[in-house]
Amino acid sequence: MNARKREQPAVAIFRLLLLLAVACLAGCDKSPxxxxxxxxxxxxxxGDSITHGTGAGPGEDYPSQLAASxxxxxxxxGVPGDTAATARERIGDTLQATRPRLVIVELGGNDFLRRRSEAEVKEDLRAIVRASRQAGAEVVLVAVPRLSLLGAISGQLPDAKLYAELASEEKLPLLAGIVAxxxxxxxxxxDPIHPNAAGYRQMASEIATRLRDTGALGKP
Known part of the structure; x- marks a missing residue:
């Protein structure tokens, strides 16, 4: 057997691996x-006070600005002080009153301040996601950081891990890094835990951009 014939199986395997890699890049990592x-x-x-707009004036909250754009x-x-646990109790009535086609969920910060475990928070959020879907709405999840004094001082506030986990498990679009x-x-x-008017304006803009990426919102 000559050198050229010996190389053929290796070339075939390489081509197969390349095709699998391309297929994965094209489809496996696509966001919902x-x-x-x-x-x-x-x-x-x-959501909670961040959705409500605490820290800014009337009409400066991110939902109002998202509506305008x-x-x-x-x-x-948004209910100031709300936890994922208490929000879970009101999602049914809220869905019935508003009958949305899309639900943007932003919760968890108050749970973290009360030192609830991420596992508990994740299951409360999962219940909210599933209730929304059962009502006929699609859902996107806004990730929230677990606030700490060290993180606030250093300016490094990574999202809590539960959001990426839940988004993967429930096949949800995840709006990561925006609040952080x-x-x-x-x-x-x-203040340390609320945006100001400029912050909410940026939040609305970034959420709109991400929603365009999902296909929910058309180009401006």
Whole structure:
């Protein structure tokens, strides 16, 4: 057997591995896509004081600004002090009242301040996600950092791991790093745990950009 014939099996294996790699890059790592929502569609922003807009004036909260840029009817269901556990109890009534086509879930910060375990928070969020889907809505998850004094001082506030885990398990689009990035920038904060008007403006802009990436929101 000559050298050329000996090389053929190795070349074939290499080509097969290359094709598998390309296929994985093309499809395996794709983020979940959402149905396009036309202007006027009902959208539910479901969360705590960050969704409510604490730290800024009326109309400066991110849901109001997202409504203005998207043309959607965004209902602000942010409750200051809410935990994922207490929000789980009100999601049913809120869904029935608003009948959204998309739910943007931002919760967990108050749970972390109360030192609840990430496992407990994840299961409460999972219940909210599943209730929303059962009501006919699609869901996106906004990741929240686990705040700490060291993180606040250093300006490094990584998202809690539970959000990436839940997004993977439930096949959800994950809006990662948005809240963490804002709370790491003193110019965008009203206090250590809330954005200011500029921070909410950036939050709305980044959420809109990510929703365009999912297909839910059309190009501006």
């Amino acid at each position: 896509r959402l149905a396009a929502l036309p202007a006027g569609s009902p959208v539910l922003a479901f 998207s043309g959607w009817r965004v209902h602000n269901a 990035g804002i709370l790491a920038d003193p110019k965008l904060k009203a």
